[in-house]
Amino acid sequence: MKTLNLLSVEQIPETLPRTQALAGPDSAADILIVGAGPTGLACAIEAQKAGFKTLIIDKGCLVNSIYHYPTNMVFFTTPELLEIGDIPFTTSLAKPTRLEALEYYRRVAGHFHLNIHQYEWVKTITGEDGDFRVSTSDRHDAIHDYRARKIVVATGYYDLANELDVPGEDLDKVFHYYRDPHPYYDMDVVVIGGKNSAAEAALDLWRHGARVTLVHRGPQMHAHVKYWVRPDIENRIKAGEIAAYFNSAAQEINADCVVLRTPSGPLRLKNDFVFALTGYHPDYDFLRSVGIELATEQMRPVCDPANLESSVPGIYVAGVIVAGSRTNEIFIENGRFHGKLIAAHLSEKLGGGNPNFPLDAT
Ligand SMILES: Cc1cc2nc3c(=O)[nH]c(=O)nc-3n(C[C@H](O)[C@H](O)[C@H](O)COP(=O)(O)OP(=O)(O)OC[C@H]3O[C@@H](n4cnc5c(N)ncnc54)[C@H](O)[C@@H]3O)c2cc1C
Numbered sequence: 001m002k003t004l005n006l007l008s009v010e011q012i013p014e015t016l017p018r019t020q021a022l023a024g025p026d027s028a029a030d031i032l033i034v035g036a037g038p039t040g041l042a043c044a045i046e047a048q049k050a051g052f053k054t055l056i057i058d059k060g061c062l063v064n065s066i067y068h069y070p071t072n073m074v075f076f077t078t079p080e081l082l083e084i085g086d087i088p089f090t091t092s093l094a095k096p097t098r099l100e101a102l103e104y105y106r107r108v109a110g111h112f113h114l115n116i117h118q119y120e121w122v123k124t125i126t127g128e129d130g131d132f133r134v135s136t137s138d139r140h141d142a143i144h145d146y147r148a149r150k151i152v153v154a155t156g157y158y159d160l161a162n163e164l165d166v167p168g169e170d171l172d173k174v175f176h177y178y179r180d181p182h183p184y185y186d187m188d189v190v191v192i193g194g195k196n197s198a199a200e201a202a203l204d205l206w207r208h209g210a211r212v213t214l215v216h217r218g219p220q221m222h223a224h225v226k227y228w229v230r231p232d233i234e235n236r237i238k239a240g241e242i243a244a245y246f247n248s249a250a251q252e253i254n255a256d257c258v259v260l261r262t263p264s265g266p267l268r269l270k271n272d273f274v275f276a277l278t279g280y281h282p283d284y285d286f287l288r289s290v291g292i293e294l295a296t297e298q299m300r301p302v303c304d305p306a307n308l309e310s311s312v313p314g315i316y317v318a319g320v321i322v323a324g325s326r327t328n329e330i331f332i333e334n335g336r337f338h339g340k341l342i343a344a345h346l347s348e349k350l351g352g353g354n355p356n357f358p359l360d361a362t
Pocket of ligand 1: 064
């Protein structure tokens with residue numbers, strides 16, 4: 001399975017060797033936030049405004065998911081709806097580009113002097129409300145230990161791709177993430193999926209000289225495809241510029257071909273590369289490892305909708321993970337407000353920040 005992660009969940013040990021653990025002056029916080037996505041940043045800003053000492057830890061860079069989106073992507077959301085911390089986001093055109101969003105979130109992080117530890121992977125969260133222990137592993141496999149009174153988990157969904165579960169999916173030519181079109185010039189490329197990511201990748205690849213076949217299990221492109229992308233992809237398909245098979249699926253992927261299951265029977269297509277853009281899902285194993293209960297239906301973390309405290313007292317969930325497998329219900333536009341809800345509850349519970357918390361009691 002190819003994901004953005006460097007390690008698979010199976011490699012996460014139950015407990016990390018204590019002897020290797022590093023504890024710096026920075027190792028205690030009132031509120032420790034896992035994930036420096038837009039939601040994690042918003043949570044830190046609001047908690048900081050309420051007087052709490054905050055620490056954000058991300059296994060990648062700042063807004064790691066957005067950094068890994070397609071290089072030339074344009075958001076469907078207008079800039080003011082991506083704003084956090086009441087910092088204005090202005091862009092040159094109506095919709096922000098990925099690069100503009102990266103710059104905006106860097107500016108916001110700098111403006112609020114957010115304490116962010118990048119390239120540290122949160123592996124375990126133990127302890128209890130008021131005294132949690134968090135262990136991370138950095139790029140050099142060094143282990144770091146932290147203490148926090150409360151935890152916010154804002155780990156997003158973009159690290160784990162929904163798999164096709166077909167033979168050949170593990171071949172090097174199969175990708176679950178699309179970045180840019182150049183390497184696929186004059187190549188036979190299959191794009192699997194019927195939503196925005198698939199439509200945009202198919203168009204971008206075709207416009208840069210790839211021979212593209214789109215394969216989707218539904219009868220047509222999904223209704224949620226951006227209003228300006230939908231006619232574009234439909235017209236390219238109508239004109240035969242992009243081949244498309246609807247009500248179809250990949251059955252098998254081989255080094256030089258893909259076998260499709262179509263309404264008129266199996267079809268073998270000559271093929272160089274496959275983009276399986278069939279969505280992503282939150283890291284349910286990580287959430288369970290923290291003790292958070294997941295509802296059987298849609299794997300939503302059980303939480304109080306008024307304040308987002310999970311089934312584990314003192315651990316909050318925020319951002320897209322709140323929607324479980326329904327990842328299209330919460331995005332930056334609405335997830336950015338989770339910070340305010342959580343900060344209000346933190347103030348109620350803790351009565352303000354406690355600058356004396358640092359690790360002197362270890
Ligand atoms: C191509 C694309 C275009 C989109 N366009 C829009 C749009 O126009 N408008 C909109 O509102 N939404 C859009 N979305 C959706 C939106 O980007 C996500 O819903 C949003 O990023 C979710 O924010 P988040 O903070 O919850 O999660 P994320 O942004 O995914 O942040 C989660 C962070 O947690 C980190 N992390 C995960 N596990 C760990 C761990 N164990 N330890 C440490 N760190 C960890 C990750 O590295 C990541 O940085 C788009 C999504 C995609 C894929």
